[in-house]
Amino acid sequence: MAFHLFGSSKKSRSQSDRGSSIPEGSGKAPSIAQEQVAPAVGPALGPIAGTSAYRVLQSLYVSEKASRLAGSNQYVFRVTPDANKEEIKKQISRLYGVTVTAVRVLNMPKKRKDLGRHPGFRSGFRKAVVRLAKGQTIAQATP
Numbered sequence: 001m002a003f004h005l006f007g008s009s010k011k012s013r014s015q016s017d018r019g020s021s022i023p024e025g026s027g028k029a030p031s032i033a034q035e036q037v038a039p040a041v042g043p044a045l046g047p048i049a050g051t052s053a054y055r056v057l058q059s060l061y062v063s064e065k066a067s068r069l070a071g072s073n074q075y076v077f078r079v080t081p082d083a084n085k086e087e088i089k090k091q092i093s094r095l096y097g098v099t100v101t102a103v104r105v106l107n108m109p110k111k112r113k114d115l116g117r118h119p120g121f122r123s124g125f126r127k128a129v130v131r132l133a134k135g136q137t138i139a140q141a142t143p
Contacts, residue, residue, distance in 0.1 A: 053091040056083045074131045075141045081126050088128045099133040
């Protein structure tokens with residue numbers, strides 16, 4: 001029998017369908033891709049799958065200055081270039097279950113980085129500094 005790289009032959013498909021454990025009249029086609037995937041769950045808010053939180057917030061930004069700011073109840077996030085302050089505030093409060101009092105947004109410029117004699121650039125990005133209400137913290141951001 002021949003080996004097929006991008007799929008099986010029609011003959012082997014029809015043979016595998018005959019051995020299916022699902023009855024013919026059930027209306028369900030046998031498929032491995034029918035597994036149920038559990039939705040993502042936020043800390044105290046239940047399912048958040050399908051939300052735009054992960055489209056606005058890219059990651060926590062880790063640096064020495066960001067570590068110092070965490071001591072004064074401020075956290076730094078890397079965000080998408082088109083995110084605005086209201087979106088960032090809404091998504092952080094929804095994702096982490098905290099009260100955001102202020103958001104500052106800044107665009108970091110691209111920097112020239114050379115690899116040997118080949119010039120290049122490290123891409124620029126947008127980051128947000130978020131201040132939380134007194135007594136609230138984000139557990140993932142604390143060292």
